[in-house]
C-alpha cells in the first residue's frame with residue numbers, strides 16, 4: 265500500500281491552488297453569491313491554465329492523466345469557488361466524460377477539442393419536474409418525423425443551460441415498457457428553435473443558473489444522437505457509464521469544501537476572544553475542530569481510494585457511492601459545526617460560513633440523493 269500522492273499529482277494540486285489564488289480568491293465567490301452574475305471568462309481561464317484537458321487524450325487536445333487527477337482538481341476548485349467547481353463538474357466531468365466514453369469518433373473530434381479549449385460549454389438535462397431519482401420515468405420524447413427527431417417535454421434543474429452551447433438531453437425514443445431499451449441521448453444545440461430556458465432561483469450558486477428547459481418540437485438530426493444512430497434506444501447504458509465520474513467528483517468537491525471550512529474555523533477560533541481567552545482554548549471548541557479534522561481524513565481516504573480503484577480498472581461502483589454518500593453528508597455536518605463555532609457571526613451575511621452551509625446542501629442531491637446511494641450500496645451487500 266502506498267498512501268502518498270506522486271510528484272506529478274502534488275504538482276497538479278499546487279497548480280490548481282495557484283490558479284485559485286489568482287483567479288478565484290476567497291471573496292470572488294462571495295461577490296458572485298451576492299450578484300448572481302455568471303463569470304463569463306472563468307471557464308476560459310481554466311482552459312488557458314491547462315486545467316480542462318487533464319485526463320483527456322492528446323488527440324483531443326488533452327494532456328493525459330486519470331480520474332485521480334480530476335479528483336484533485338475538483339477538490340481544490342471546490343475549496344475556493346463553488347461556481348468554478350460546479351462549471352468544471354458539468355462541463356468536464358459530466359459532458360466531457362460522456363462524450364469521450366460514449367460519443368462517436370466524429371462527435372469526439374467535433375466537440376472535445378473545443379470543450380477543452382474553453383470554447384464550448386455544455387449542460388446536461390436528465391431530471392424533469394416529475395422524474396428525479398426515478399430517472400427511468402422521464403417523459404421528454406424524441407419522435408422520428410421524416411429524417412429528423414422532434415423533441416418535446418420539460419427538463420428541470422439543467423445547470424448551466426442559459427450559458428451553454430449544447431444541452432445533452434436524455435429522451436424517450438422507444439416503448440416505455442422496457443426502460444433499458446427506451447432512452448436516447450441527444451446533443452442539442454442550445455440555440456435550437458423551440459427551446460425556452462428559465463433559471464430557477466436557488467439557495468446558493470445562482471451565478472451558475474440551474475434551469476427549467478422546455479422543448480417544443482425541437483428538431484435534431486440522427487447525427488445528434490450521442491454515439492451515433494446505432495446508439496438509438498441505448499441511452500441508459502451510456503448514463504450508467506458516466507455515473508461513476510460524476511459521483512466520485514461530487515465526493516472530491518465535498519472534501520475540498522470541508523477543508524476550507526476547517527481552516528477558516530480554526531483561524532476564527534484562534535482569534536475570537538471570550539471570557540478573556542481565544543475560544544480555541546475551550547475544550548468544546550477543540551473537540552469540534554478535532555471531530556471535523558477526523559471526518560475530513562475519512563472523506564479524503566474514501567474518495568482517493570475509490571478513485572484509485574477506478575483508475576486501476578477495478579469494480580468500484582459501491583465504493584464510489586459510499587464515498588459520495590459519506591462525503592456529502594459529512595460536508596453538511598461540518599458546515600453546521602462551522603456555524604456553531606462562528607456563533608452569531610455564522611448567521612451574518614458578512615461572513616462566509618452561512619454561504620458554505622447553503623452550498624453544502626447541493627451535494628446531498630447532485631449525482632443522486634443520499635437515499636439513492638444507500639439503495640445502490642445495499643444491493644452489493
Ligand SMILES: Cc1cc2nc3c(=O)[nH]c(=O)nc-3n(C[C@H](O)[C@H](O)[C@H](O)COP(=O)(O)OP(=O)(O)OC[C@H]3O[C@@H](n4cnc5c(N)ncnc54)[C@H](O)[C@@H]3O)c2cc1C
Nearest residue numbers: 388389390391396397398421422423474629632633635636
Ligand atoms: C442545484 C441543483 C442542480 C442540479 N443540476 C442538475 C443538472 O444539471 N441536470 C440534471 O439532470 N439534474 C440536475 N439536478 C437534479 C438532481 O439530480 C435531482 O435533484 C436529484 O436526482 C433528486 O431528484 P428530485 O430532486 O426530483 O428528488 P426526488 O426524486 O423527488 O426525491 C425526493 C426525496 O425522496 C427520496 N427518494 C426518492 N426515491 C427514493 C427511493 N427509491 N428510496 C428512498 N428514497 C427515495 C429522495 O432521496 C429524496 O429525499 C440538480 C438539482 C439541484 C438541486
